[in-house]
Amino acid sequence: MKILFFVGAMNAGGAERVAATLVNAWAARGDEVVLVPTHLGSSRSFYPINDNVRVHWLKQHLPALPLPSALRKWLGMRRVVRQEKPDVVLSFLTNVNVATLLSLRGLSVPVVVCERTNPAHATNVGRVLGWLRRRYYGTASAVCVQTSDAEKALRTMVQRLPAVVAIPNPLPNDIWHIQRQESVEKETPARVDALGRLVPAKGFSLLINAFAEVAEQRPDWHLYIHGEGPQRAELERQAELVGLKDRIHLPGRTEYPWHELAHSQIFVLSSQYEGFPNALLEAMALGLPCVTTDCPSGPADISQQGKDARLVPAGNKAAMAQALAELMDDRRLRGALGQRAAQSVRDRYALDVVLQQWDQVFKQVMQKE
Structure with missing residues (x-):
């Protein structure tokens, strides 16, 4: 052809x-x-x-x-x-x-x-x-x-x-060469990671507020938001306002997102809308348990209506905080959800x-x- x-x-x-x-x-x-x-x-x-x-x-x-x-x-x-x-x-x-x-x-x-x-x-x-x-x-x-x-x-x-x-x-074939080790679960601090351009549509302000809701009772957890964009200064101020500037990190755009995710415990997609959320798909392929908003379009399809990731209403801080807390508190749940996600997206994508x-x-x- x-x-x-x-x-x-x-x-x-x-x-x-x-x-x-x-x-x-x-x-x-x-x-x-x-x-x-x-x-x-x-x-x-x-x-x-x-x-x-x-x-x-x-x-x-x-x-x-x-x-x-x-x-x-x-x-x-x-x-x-x-x-x-x-x-x-x-x-x-x-x-x-x-x-x-x-x-x-x-x-x-x-x-x-x-x-x-x-x-x-x-x-x-x-x-x-x-x-x-x-x-x-x-x-x-x-x-x-x-x-x-x-x-x-x-x-x-x-x-x-x-x-x-x-x-x-x-999914690019190269992603299967990245191995996320079980020892990641013992790394400290424990990490929640997100990826994307620092713009309002990505919902990172909501993510910071949701993380702040559960962070005080879970002092070993840190939030990493990888990316660059016009909202950086605003998000940095927000991290200070919620009293978590030492636990909310904005390290900038990464050339090696898969390697960053391989050292994470939870991935979050907090977007208001997406074209197709490659970051979510790739995090699931790496075996990460994921929390994602049910935004248009893609997360519901990729997660099979919430079967393979925690699917929460877009813009709902309380629901996102609850989903984060459940995964933070249960290592077995994280392992089971991540394993199911990896197999599911391999079969379909x-x-x-x-x-x-x-x-x-x-x-x-x-x-x-």
Whole structure:
């Protein structure tokens, strides 16, 4: 199978990492893969790309015509597809999806477009792009989202959609090489960890307040919030106000999140909303017992409605504090929940499992064409 994959850029980011994981896996198993970053800036990928993946930076294929930038880009995308003659075209992110659908009109190649956030909470889709999405998504062969919540939101926003399929992000194979030792439970201080950009949507203010509710009776526990962002000073002040500046740590962005989580006892996702919470998925894969808000979208799917993690209402400090206290106080419960979480996400989100879902979509759209 020959797959041509349009992405925006290949900078550091969740969508870009998933794109790299997919193209590398397809190339490794023998598919012919052409990756086309459409961003006209840097011609480098932050993530390693398999040598068997052919990378065409779109700016090298633009027509030398005095045309508006968007039109030149669309003509370049059309030119690449006509040259490569792929069996299927895949694209990530709303703006790239719209450009793909517009540029390939009239070509007899199946096109699968993928939303990478919950459309109900996307902040980067303006009025014009939103209108174009509503107008042209119906011309795609299939639309992929990451969660059932995102599927419901998209169906309410866009009429006359083709097949809509929820395919989650795969777990990178490298994560299985990280071993979380049983001796972690004896490390002091005991740790509650969270990961994410320091912005209000991540709910870290709520997490600090929930931790403060239970911290006095549990002096051996510390909270670590890994990340950077505009809310840092506010969160540092909050840690002082609750009297826990020595037990609430904001160490900044980590290059090695899995290694940090491997030394934690509990992971918390406190978000108000998510596109797809990779941090939660990866913490569960590492065998960490997790507390997560039931925010849109992803935590309910990943935790199997609270079976594999403690699922609490978004914005509910008391419920989060109670869930934290239960796990802090019961080592056996932490072990059992973490073990169940690791097996569950391996069964559902391992790379080979997710690749089978993509194969099914490709098979359906190619048969339809």
